[in-house]
Amino acid sequence: MEVSAISGTGSRGRYAKGVLRRQQILDRAIEVFADLGFEGTSLRAIGDAIGVSHAALRRYFDTREELFLEVLREKDRQAVTQAHESGLDEMAGFATLAANYAQQAPGLMALRHSMIARALEPRNEHSREFFRDRYRSIRDEALVVLQHARDRGAVRTDIPLDTAAALMIAALDGLSTQWLVDPDVDMQEGMALIEQLLAPAGTHAAP
Amino acid sequence: MEVSAISGTGSRGRYAKGVLRRQQILDRAIEVFADLGFEGTSLRAIGDAIGVSHAALRRYFDTREELFLEVLREKDRQAVTQAHESGLDEMAGFATLAANYAQQAPGLMALRHSMIARALEPRNEHSREFFRDRYRSIRDEALVVLQHARDRGAVRTDIPLDTAAALMIAALDGLSTQWLVDPDVDMQEGMALIEQLLAPAGTHAAP
DNA sequence: GTCTATACAGGGATAGAC
């Protein structure tokens, strides 16, 4: 089946169908996850939602673990794109914006939680490395934001910014956890507080 | 309920054996978990470690989920007892002490992570309520510590302490996560920073 | 290349014998 996905290129992608199928699997996986949660999103459930057998999924992903990791990779790529487009790295109040972003996607946060839990299994170095690298990456991104903020005089100068970056990511993660198990928890409030704490003495967050 | 597991009372507890067995299951579960992780700690694996079938465990715990929740409940009780004995609620630098405590028990932190992930499943309200209540409880405890610290002038007065309590717990959780997937992350450093941020301007943490 | 059918080992839960 020579299905050309990209119109206008003129080059019939010989594996275009496979590429589309792969993307379809990832999309359906997220949908099924939203309904049935992590445990419920079995390979058979994903296959059923598409109309193929569970064995077919293995043409595209070696393991279920790898399938979910790819979901997370894709969401990360989308988030990076969105952040750059909206100039988030230059924007003040990004901590509360991050909190708001997290609250828009509770399913995604839950999936991350489930996958991190699996990454802590003794023989799952592969997933553990994924999250190790991911956290290093987002700490670096947070560090850049903090440096820009300090340049504007919005962050106190008596603290190590790399530690502050780790702390901000940690606060976001930890507040997400509390919020996921208890909707009464106000993530925005918590992230606003850490922004206030990071600001120089006598400064208040600008609207 | 004539349960008497404590020697010296003179009354032979009719269910003493059952109580001991129950405790034995919990103890072995932790040991097996340390070796095999969460997935590996199946009811059959725990049963094998004791010398009974997996079905026997159901006399003491309705589900595997409940068994692990009881492990966490017990660890929480022990932590509260230890904290009160060492007067932790009066002590300065409790954030870094908490970080140190977390690092002493990576297996326990991993177990909590796995159980929280399961608590996020759509039809697992029971576990979700457990963690919701647990977080409310430890936020309250953190709030008391912060109030005492403020009374001593160790915490700035322009922030809401209940939000600060949630933030400290979140920081501890989030830093734990980063440390679990990357031993290079320094939890103490992160918790020391949030202590510094909470201190009034011009104050430095006393040794 | 893509997919179905099938088999396998292992999981939690459960019923009923002893």
Add this chain to the structure above:
DNA sequence: GTCTATCCCTGTATAGAC
């Protein structure tokens, strides 16, 4: 209280149709 046997589900793996 503990057992065995069983049920249905899971992820993984392979063979072969088309």
